[in-house]
Amino acid sequence: MLLIDNVAKTFGSQPAREVLSDVSLRICAGQYIAIMGESGSGKSTLLNLIAGLDLPDRGRVIFEGRVLSELDDSQRTILRRAHLGFVFQAFHLLPHLSLERNVGLPLALNGIHGARAQQRIDEILDAVGLSSRRRSMPANLSGGEMQRAAVARALVHRPKLVLADEPTGNLDAESAQEVLALLRIQLKQDGAAGILVTHSPAAAETTDEIFRLHRGRLSASTSVHETI
Amino acid sequence: MSAAAFVVLDAVVLRPMRRNLARTTLAVLAIALGIALGSSIYLINRSAADEISLAARSLYGLADLSVESVGETLQDTLYPSIARLPGVAVASPEIEIEARLADRPRASIKLIGVDAFRYAEMQPAIARTGNDSDVALELLNPSSVFLSATAARELGLSKGEVLNVQVGLRVEPLEIAGVLPANVLRESAGLIDIATAQWKFDRLGRLSRINLRLKSGVSLKQMKSSLQQLQQGQALRITTPGEATDDALRLSRAYRANLTALALVALFTGGFLVYSTQALMALRRRREFAILHALGVTRLQQLWLNLSATAVLGLLGSAIGIALGVLLANVGLRTLGQAVGAGYFSQNAAPVNLHPVEIALFAAVGMLVALAGALRPSLEASKVSTAAALKAGDVLSAYSPANPVALTLAFLLGIAVLLVPPIAGLPLPGYVSIAILLIATVAAMPAFIRAVLKIRPKTNFVAYEIAIAELAGTARYAALSVSAIVVSFSLMVAMAIMVSSFRTSLDEWTQKMLPADLYLRVGYVGQSAHMDESLARSLATLSGVSRIEVSRLSEASLNPELPPVVLIARSFDVDAIEDSLWITAKATARAPDDTTPIWVSEAAADLFDLAAGDLIEMQVGEARLETFVQGLWRDYEHQNGAILIQRDTYTRLNGDRAINTIWFWLSEDASLRSVRDALVANLPPGVQYDIRQPGEIRQLSLRAFDRTFAITYVLEIVAVAIGLFGIAAGISAQVLARRGEFGALRHIGFTRGQIGGMLAIEGSVLGAMGVLAGLAMGVVVSLILIYIVNRQSFHWSMDLHAPVSLLTSLALALVACSALIALLSGRQAMGVDVVRAVKEDW
Ligand SMILES: Nc1ncnc2c1ncn2[C@@H]1O[C@H](COP(=O)(O)OP(=O)(O)OP(=O)(O)O)[C@@H](O)[C@H]1O
Numbered sequence A: 001m002l003l004i005d006n007v008a009k010t011f012g013s014q015p016a017r018e019v020l021s022d023v024s025l026r027i028c029a030g031q032y033i034a035i036m037g038e039s040g041s042g043k044s045t046l047l048n049l050i051a052g053l054d055l056p057d058r059g060r061v062i063f064e065g066r067v068l069s070e071l072d073d074s075q076r077t078i079l080r081r082a083h084l085g086f087v088f089q090a091f092h093l094l095p096h097l098s099l100e101r102n103v104g105l106p107l108a109l110n111g112i113h114g115a116r117a118q119q120r121i122d123e124i125l126d127a128v129g130l131s132s133r134r135r136s137m138p139a140n141l142s143g144g145e146m147q148r149a150a151v152a153r154a155l156v157h158r159p160k161l162v163l164a165d166e167p168t169g170n171l172d173a174e175s176a177q178e179v180l181a182l183l184r185i186q187l188k189q190d191g192a193a194g195i196l197v198t199h200s201p202a203a204a205e206t207t208d209e210i211f212r213l214h215r216g217r218l219s220a221s222t223s224v225h226e227t228i
Numbered sequence B: 001m002s003a004a005a006f007v008v009l010d011a012v013v014l015r016p017m018r019r020n021l022a023r024t025t026l027a028v029l030a031i032a033l034g035i036a037l038g039s040s041i042y043l044i045n046r047s048a049a050d051e052i053s054l055a056a057r058s059l060y061g062l063a064d065l066s067v068e069s070v071g072e073t074l075q076d077t078l079y080p081s082i083a084r085l086p087g088v089a090v091a092s093p094e095i096e097i098e099a100r101l102a103d104r105p106r107a108s109i110k111l112i113g114v115d116a117f118r119y120a121e122m123q124p125a126i127a128r129t130g131n132d133s134d135v136a137l138e139l140l141n142p143s144s145v146f147l148s149a150t151a152a153r154e155l156g157l158s159k160g161e162v163l164n165v166q167v168g169l170r171v172e173p174l175e176i177a178g179v180l181p182a183n184v185l186r187e188s189a190g191l192i193d194i195a196t197a198q199w200k201f202d203r204l205g206r207l208s209r210i211n212l213r214l215k216s217g218v219s220l221k222q223m224k225s226s227l228q229q230l231q232q233g234q235a236l237r238i239t240t241p242g243e244a245t246d247d248a249l250r251l252s253r254a255y256r257a258n259l260t261a262l263a264l265v266a267l268f269t270g271g272f273l274v275y276s277t278q279a280l281m282a283l284r285r286r287r288e289f290a291i292l293h294a295l296g297v298t299r300l301q302q303l304w305l306n307l308s309a310t311a312v313l314g315l316l317g318s319a320i321g322i323a324l325g326v327l328l329a330n331v332g333l334r335t336l337g338q339a340v341g342a343g344y345f346s347q348n349a350a351p352v353n354l355h356p357v358e359i360a361l362f363a364a365v366g367m368l369v370a371l372a373g374a375l376r377p378s379l380e381a382s383k384v385s386t387a388a389a390l391k392a393g394d395v396l397s398a399y400s401p402a403n404p405v406a407l408t409l410a411f412l413l414g415i416a417v418l419l420v421p422p423i424a425g426l427p428l429p430g431y432v433s434i435a436i437l438l439i440a441t442v443a444a445m446p447a448f449i450r451a452v453l454k455i456r457p458k459t460n461f462v463a464y465e466i467a468i469a470e471l472a473g474t475a476r477y478a479a480l481s482v483s484a485i486v487v488s489f490s491l492m493v494a495m496a497i498m499v500s501s502f503r504t505s506l507d508e509w510t511q512k513m514l515p516a517d518l519y520l521r522v523g524y525v526g527q528s529a530h531m532d533e534s535l536a537r538s539l540a541t542l543s544g545v546s547r548i549e550v551s552r553l554s555e556a557s558l559n560p561e562l563p564p565v566v567l568i569a570r571s572f573d574v575d576a577i578e579d580s581l582w583i584t585a586k587a588t589a590r591a592p593d594d595t596t597p598i599w600v601s602e603a604a605a606d607l608f609d610l611a612a613g614d615l616i617e618m619q620v621g622e623a624r625l626e627t628f629v630q631g632l633w634r635d636y637e638h639q640n641g642a643i644l645i646q647r648d649t650y651t652r653l654n655g656d657r658a659i660n661t662i663w664f665w666l667s668e669d670a671s672l673r674s675v676r677d678a679l680v681a682n683l684p685p686g687v688q689y690d691i692r693q694p695g696e697i698r699q700l701s702l703r704a705f706d707r708t709f710a711i712t713y714v715l716e717i718v719a720v721a722i723g724l725f726g727i728a729a730g731i732s733a734q735v736l737a738r739r740g741e742f743g744a745l746r747h748i749g750f751t752r753g754q755i756g757g758m759l760a761i762e763g764s765v766l767g768a769m770g771v772l773a774g775l776a777m778g779v780v781v782s783l784i785l786i787y788i789v790n791r792q793s794f795h796w797s798m799d800l801h802a803p804v805s806l807l808t809s810l811a812l813a814l815v816a817c818s819a820l821i822a823l824l825s826g827r828q829a830m831g832v833d834v835v836r837a838v839k840e841d842w
C-alpha cells in the first residue's frame, strides 16, 4: 500500500544538511507502526514526504500504486484528501467551527454531505466519546478532548493511512493513553494503516512494530528502550 | 534604565515593532498623513487669513475709526462736520470704485480716491514710493494713478504705462505715476485723487468712508457716540479697522472651516488606523503577553510600555507630518493658488512656516491621536487572562459584544447634537455629530458583521463555509480590519453625495435662473461700468429680438451691523417670477399697500432671520423702505445674501437708471449667431462686456465648481487608500496568525486554490461589510452635510441627489480590492512552509 524506496531529503544549500539519506519502508494495509528518533532526526520530514506535502530529492514514495513525485500538487492534494488522515501535536481544530463541523470537514471536502455525512459523524463522535459535546467550540474543550476530536477527524472519511505526529505531546499521561487506545481501536476497526511518530516508549508500544530513525536511516528496532 | 527593564522593553515593545515593521510604519504614516494635511491646510488658512486681514488693515493705515454709510455712499457734506469734531486729529475721506479694465476681459481693479495730504498722514510709508517729486503732489494730477505693488505685479504694469478703465461705456486712460511700497496697500488696487475719482466716475459729492485718527486720550466710545449724533439723516456705520478685518475674514471663514474639517477627517481616519493596528497587534500577541506576565512582567509595566511606545510612534508620525505639511502648504500656495482657495487666497504669498508653539501643538495632537487609538487595545492587552491565553488552542479573539444600550445612546446622542444651533456661525455641532456617529458605527461593526453572517445563504461549498465561520468567530478582529475603511468610505460616500447634490442643484439652478436666450452684462455690483436705458431700448429693436428685460446690480442694507446685501433691481412680471427664480417659500398674502414686495435669497433669509411674509425696513442709498418678503429663493451666487426688487420701484427710489444686464428673448426664427453679432456691432467699440448664452454660463459655473471641489476628491481618495491599507494590515496579520490552521487544512486535503478561495471570500465578505456599513453611514453623514452643515456655513440649500452608479462602481471596486488584498496577503499562507506551521503552537 505504501512503499518508500531509497528516499533522501536535503535542506538548505550552504551548509546543506541531509536529513534523510536513504530511507526505505513498506507498509501494508492495516499495519500500525511507530517511528522514533531524536529531535531533529527527520521524523516529521519523512511524514511530509509520505503525505506528499514535500517531495524527496532522491528515491520514490509510492502510495496506492502511484508515485507521488509524478503527480502535481492538486493531484496529490486530492489523493491526500481521500486516503490520508492526520493527527497533530497541536490538535489544529479550526477554532471557529463546532466539534461536529470540525470532524465533518474531511467528509465535506470529499463531497459527502447531508444525512450520510451526519450518520458517519455521529458514529465516529460516539466512538471517541464526544457525542455530548458535538456542538461545543474547540476553545471550550480540554486538551484530551480536542485530541480525541482530532482522531475522529482523521478517521471520519475512512482513510487508508493515518499519520500522527506526536499526538500525545501536549497531553497528560492519562489522556495520552486514552487517545492512543482510541487511535489503535479505530485503525484496526476500519482496517486502516497508521504511522505514529513519538518520543514516548509507552506510546510506541501501542503499535505493532517500532522503527528508529537515526542519521538519516530507518531501521527496525527490537527494543523500544534502545531509542531513548 | 536598568538591564532588566531594558530586557522587558525589548521583549514587549521593540522586537514586536521590528517584527511588524510594515504595520508599524503604516500606523506612523497614517498619523503623518493626518498631521501633514492638517498642518498644511492650517498653514494655507493662516496665510490666507493673514493676507486678508493685512489687506483689510492696510486700507486703514493709522486710522482708529472708519465712518461708512449703511446704504451706498456718504454725502461729502458730512466730511467737514466730522473733521471739525473735537478729538479728531486727522480725517481722511475716501471713495472706492470698482473700475472695469477696458483692455482686459472680465478684469477690474479697485480704485481708491483719496485726499492726498490727509491720506499721507494716515499712511506715512507712502513717502517711500521712490519718486523724486512729492507723491501727494503727483496724485493731484487728474490723469495719474499710483498702483499698489500687488496690482502692478498682477497686471504686469509699471511706472509710465497706461491703465485704461471703463466708466459706463466710456474709456478713461490713467497714467501710472508710480508703484506704492508693498505695505501701504496690500491688495490689488490703485490710488487716485478723490476729486478726480468723483468727477470721472460720476460720483460727485459722494464718499465711501471717512477714516479718522483720534487725538491721544480720546476714547473710541466717546467718539462713536458723538459721531452717532451727527448722522444728518444718514445711517452711519462706525467700525474700527479690527472690525472691518473681522468682516473680511468672515467672508472666507465658512470655506476655511470646511477645509479644516476635511483635514480633521484625515487625522480621524489615521487615528482609526492606529487603533486597528494596535488592537490587531494586541490580539495577536495574547499568548506573548500571557507568557511575559507569567514570567513576572506586571500588567502596569506592560500598559505603560505599550503606551509610551505608541507615544513615540505618534511623535515620529507628527514630525514627518509637520515637515510634509509645511512643504505641502508652500507648494500648494505657490502652484495651486486659486484652485485650492476658491479665489480666497492670493497667488503670491510669501513662504509660510509653523511657529514653535504651533509645532508643539501639532506634535501633541499627533501623539494624542496615536495614544487615543492605542489606549483601549493596550488596556485589553494588559488584561489578557494568562491561563486562558497559555492554553493550547486558544482562540485569537473572543467575541465581546459592545453594550447595546451604550451603542443606542451613542447613536441618539449623535442625532441629538444636531439640534444644537451653529456655534459662532460655524456648523460645529454638525461635525461633532458626524464624529460621534462614525465612532458608534465602528463600535457596532462586530455585532453588524455577526448579524449579517447569520442571515447568509448556506451552501455545501467548504471553503465558503469555513471562511464564513472564521469571520463570524473573529467578528471583533474582522471589525477592526474594516474600521478604517468604514470610516473612510462613509466619508467618501457622504462627500460624493453632497458634491453631486450640490452640483446637480447648481446645474438645475443655473438653468432655472437663465430662462432667456442671450445675456449681455456690463459691470457688476459696485463696478463703474454699466449701460443706459437708451442703449437697451435700441438693442431691443434689433431684428430677431422679441423681448428684453434689464437688471441693475446695487447694494442694500437690512441691518447696519452686518455687511450689505446685493440688491438686484430687475424688470420682470411678478406673476411669472417662478420662471426665472427658484422660489423655495412664498408668502400667502400679498404685500400690504404701503410696502414694497421683495424676494430674499436663502442666504439673506438665514443671515437676517427672515421668512416669507415678514416685514422689514431696508436701506437703499439714502432711502429707507418698508418692504414685505414676498418669497424666498435659492441662490448659489451671493454668499452674503441678495434681494430682488422690481426695477421700477428701485429707479423711483433713487433715480439710478443704469443697467448692468440685459436679458434677450429671441423670436422663433431668429439665429442666435446673427443676433449676437448684431449686439456686438451695436456696442461702442473698446468696451468690455460679456455676451453669453445660458449654456456657456452653465458650463463656466460648473467648471468653477469642479475646480473648487478638486481638493476634496484628492482627500477622499487618500482617505480610502488609508482604509484599504487598514484591510491589508488586518488580513495579513490574521493570515500570519492562522498559518497553523492553513497548514492543517493543507494536510486534510485543501488545495492551494481552495485556501486562496477561502481567503478571497473572507476578504470580499469583509470588504462588503465595510462597504455596506460605510454606505449606510455615508448616506446619513451626507444628509447632515447637506441639510445642516452646508445650510449653516454657506446658507445654501440643495436637493438630495445620490450618484448611484458612481457609488455602486466604487463599492464594487472596493470589494474587489479587498478580495485581492486578502489573496495577496495570503500568498505566503499557500506556500510550502505552511506545512511546517502545523507544528507551531502559535
Ligand atoms: N523546510 C525546511 N527547511 C530547512 N530545514 C528543515 C526544513 N524542514 C525540516 N528541516 C530541518 O530538518 C531537520 C529535521 O526536521 P524534522 O522536523 O523532520 O525533525 P523531527 O525529527 O520531526 O524533530 P522533532 O522530534 O523535534 O519534531 C531539522 O534539523 C530541521 O531543522
Ligand SMILES: [Mg+2]
Binding pocket: A043, A044, A045, A165
Ligand atoms: Mg517533528
